[in-house]
Amino acid sequence: MEKIRTAIGLMSGTSMDGIDVALLRTDGADVVERGPAKGFAYDAAFRRSLQAALETAKAIARRDERPGDLAALERELTLRHAEVVAAFLSENGLAARDIDVVGFHGQTVLHRPERALTVQIGDGELLSRKTGIDVVYDMRANDMAHGGQGAPLIPVYHAALARNLPANCAFPVVFVNIGGISNLTYVGADGEIAAFDSGPGNTLIDQWVEAQAGIPFDQGGMIASEGRVLASLSARYLDHPFFTGRERRSLDRNDFLPPTGADASLEDGARTLAHVTAAAILKSAGHLPQMPKTYVVCGGGRLNRIIMSDLAELAAARDARVIPAEAVGLDGDSMEAEAWAYLAVRSLDGSPLTFPTTTGVKAAITGGLVTRSNRDVILGLVPRI
Template identity: 70%
Template structure:
């Protein structure tokens, strides 16, 4: 009989817009029972502090260093995760005794795979003590120690979900459009390939914040009023990232937004939406065969211009593009669900990453377990 555990996943992504909380019952393998979901937005002042943390993190040379205000930010960020988890439990009528594990991503402030350096701030032991639930955290580091890129980690969860998609629609490619986009390719012969595919929302977010003073282009409304500047788009798509033989994971600083004088507001947003879509299809060119179905997850699926461009570009290869919801999933909850799933796998010593995904030398377990009862406040 399957050893099914109840886990909460906590995810704060590269878009830095808030904390996603998702409940999952799973054996860490084929059994997946999706539960409730909650999104807790960060207030603007805290988002500004997180942006400063990214600047402070550039000085890190060893992953345990916390220069500038990073140490205080780590505590503040963890406390917000505590509050989000407790709010979720209360809303769902649950107690800490009803949950076996929390999967805690933390906030990535630095990711330099070429230097085997990745830093996610977040105090796992503090979260465990404050919530009364065991916490699995720091799930990327062991992969890097063994030659992997440390990202993406979600593909093993995509694999568990993909069996709900009819056989005639395979090969399937799950695409998560967060700040950075990543894709997971799945074929019926057991092939699993995953890698970062390019900038997702991060360039658009930075562009509209700098030029319109708002944090993101809601639904692609600004982009819908503009036109694609192909010259500007091709500059991004000519990056060596897309043509290199080896796939590599991205930091949000690897691509920079245009200068304000390079485009009018709506044209810039429209161009960057096109770049987000075209980057996915360009990166998919490295896959062993063309997907028949693209399942789009993450915040980028709500940008109608990205989705329109994706549908148009995918049609050239006779592929279909579906939102996560159209495929029967929850595109907002999926990454947080994945972190719950990964926590259960980690607690059982099952691999989180694989050679075809991160480039690690062999299937690799990971994560650190913080026991809720080890310490007291």
């Protein structure tokens, strides 16, 4: 058996709402002992800076480029992560010496698999120096260097969780993460895994209500509950070639753009986009090896009751059940951060992070850059090019 390590995972997702932190004790294989977790929200000004960075990042041609103010933003982002780690340790009576490794996702500002280009800003070496803990970061790039899409990376963790699901979870099981972009992980009764991005998650709804009402998201689906589904607007998204293409591919936040104010009222737009989020999951599930019997939903989208209601109704029509992660003893908010801790341990052991059936990589492969807290870079699987 591999060594059991204590790891912290740090996740700042495409919703750009803050940093999720989770502690895990794991061997990177079958042993998964979930510890405390917490979310730390970004202030509105910093969130706007991250959103602006998406435009700046469009000029990037090489992974090490940081045009405009991206270098300064990367440093600030990293320092915020260091502060969050310090706060998390203090709140849980822990010290840096108690943690073997930090899995650091950073913030995705550009993801273009057709160009084998993915950029997550975040300085792993700086984070290691500030925290005094070894850091694994830049975990997507090696997959892309070997023909993969660079996403999703979480399926290997989902597969570990699936081995301990309650008996009433009928297989095949699909873990649905509704973040800014939604993604699916299929786990068959025999342990077979397959995964891919399924379409827009919260990002369109967030962008819509922020543009139209000046608020960051539709809390609980309250705005959507006052609207109706506009068939023509829904079809604009659900008829997108992404859903019918023979090959699955990972998505960038800019692959689906929000409506304009002329397309709908605030409420009808929110309602329609909630439906699109749910329907996209079912459309993409058609590309899985078998139709799922159970959907376990995590990510912020599970808190939108309109998305969950639509998803449950659409799944029931295919003889499947939709349940939130908490109903099976998991934490739908911290699962991605937990996964980054799990992946960091696997990276240290040289175990695969991605597989042909999850990212399209040519063969199962490990990844990540590892920076030791003594500032010596011990392992660099992908050079910055």
